[in-house]
Amino acid sequence: MIGFGPHDLEGVEVPHDDALVIHATIANYNVALVFVDTNSSVNIIFKKAFNQMQIDEADLQPMATSLFGFTGHEVRPLGQINLAISLGEEPLRRTRRTFFTVVDAPSAYNVILGRPTLSAFSAVVSVYHQKIKFPIGRPAADLTGVSPSVAVHRLNMLPGVRPVKQKRRHFGPEQNKIIREEVRKLMEAEHIWEVHFPTWLSNVVLVPKPGNKWRVCVDFRDLNKVCPKRLLSPSSN
Template sequence: MEIPTELGKLMGIGWRHTALTPIEVRSRALPFTSRPQDLEGVTTPHDDAFVIRATIANYDVARIFVDTGSSVNVLYKDAFDRMQIDQEELQPMATSLFRFSGHEVQPLGQIQLPLSLGEEPLWRTHKHPLHNGGRSVRLQCHLGRPALSSFGAVVSTFHQKLKFPDL
């Protein structure tokens, strides 16, 4: 796929970029099949947000909002403080984050932490940059596309399920 020079430079990929076509990507993707047991414990119809629990840096973290529309992973300050991570470990950030409402939030920084999803025997851990930002009354973490993509995750808000390949 040929990319114009200006766009290529902006994306940091140089003159030429080879990528899988959408058809090739789909053929290698995890098939998402729904079974009646996938809806166990889910009252339908619903339009509930998808909230999970996971392990971040060896801490059990509840109330993690899975957001396929977000381009960042955010660990809210209260959860960060409970993990007793030294703020000096945060890498400074020059960019702001913007909430869905459009309000600007200046994160305290970002840090690479291990994020573990799943249950034995399908337990996977990947290191992810988490932005430390603001306070949230209800959530401890906001999991966006970067983390979901690295796991190869398929999200179904209807089934309230997150599936990823068995490696």
């Protein structure tokens, strides 16, 4: 059960009427001035921050509906986009994907986190304590407690190699749709989950299949070059 106690007020000056403003990692960018708004039915990224994140506007999906603020002023969104967002710090860190609406409007904030993200994280918000709390879980949770002496995975990389960050590869709208759908299915099946590698970054690759279909792969060639296969010695028996 998630709760808040006196220890959660450490570093918080009370009484106060401050808004809850946090940092978050969105699409691999560290974003400050993220306003947590439990009254908002959408997540919003303001255009100035969106441009600084260098996300291709071609990835935006059109929106037919307008947004209305508490003043009743109508704002026409530029579109929406599904992005990964991470909250917390390791080991208390969790990542989810959610839709953000991009808006060209003045704001003191870069992002507004609304109920869609809070629900995706099963988050509990306390403005008084200036904190968000959410449960932490990992896929293959039934394997917790396995000692590294029993099983551990490491990449057999050549010593002294420099990490490679591939330049982002752009796809057309139809190909992006195929990639997003495949990623969604793999995440729902818990075969993959969101992680952040600031150095070793590899692009997705679409490989044609018979019947005008596509296979979604990852270009690990740079990583494979520095991970030579280890040859097993022949058995003496």
